[in-house]
Amino acid sequence: SQTIHQWPATLVQPVGSPLSLECTVEGTSNPNLYWYRQAAGRGLQLLFYSVGIGQISSEVPQNLSASRPQDRQFILSSKKLLLSDSGFYLCAWSTNTEAFFGQGTRLTVV
């Protein structure tokens, strides 16, 4: 069966520090991969999606970047975190008919 792993579950980082959140998928090949951010426990904002290795599309301009070094690995990064980067980050992968989500990372920038 397919599973998705996302870590860490929680993270507290100082302003100006770098960020790396990792997401891996098991049990499927060539998935579409996504990073979402959820602010204040409500709506989901699509940040990045990827249809294959090295192929990244950005939905909104921001202080973040994404990379896909392997087929089933998706990384969210920042060189210097801002206070406004705080939020709940969700990784997801999709088939043609549904999407599956990781458990999320609660990022607090202090």
Add this chain to the structure above:
Amino acid sequence: AQSVAQPEDQVNVAEGNPLTVKCTYSVSGNPYLFWYVQYPNRGLQFLLKYITGDNLVKGSYGFEAEFNKSQTSFHLKKPSALVSDSALYFCAVSPPVSGSARQLTFGSGTQLTVLP
């Protein structure tokens, strides 16, 4: 561009009563429609989907949703609510496969509170 509206930020219902969480959508062509549930500090869990076929879709935990093409709606329902159903619910829409990456567009979420 596709969009999803969940007109109610908050829905309160007494335990044992029926519940409805509303969703309307806008998308070109025949949509794929989804409901997800989120518990505090957790990822989204898939509840049900409509792809094609019967307009009434049955999903996990006794939930169901009815696709209404003329009203462009996909309301989530349950005949008898449980306190454990209290959570944040998201409706989502996706366009038919076009060869590019499938993108789910989510509604803003509805907080369901079931009162004992």
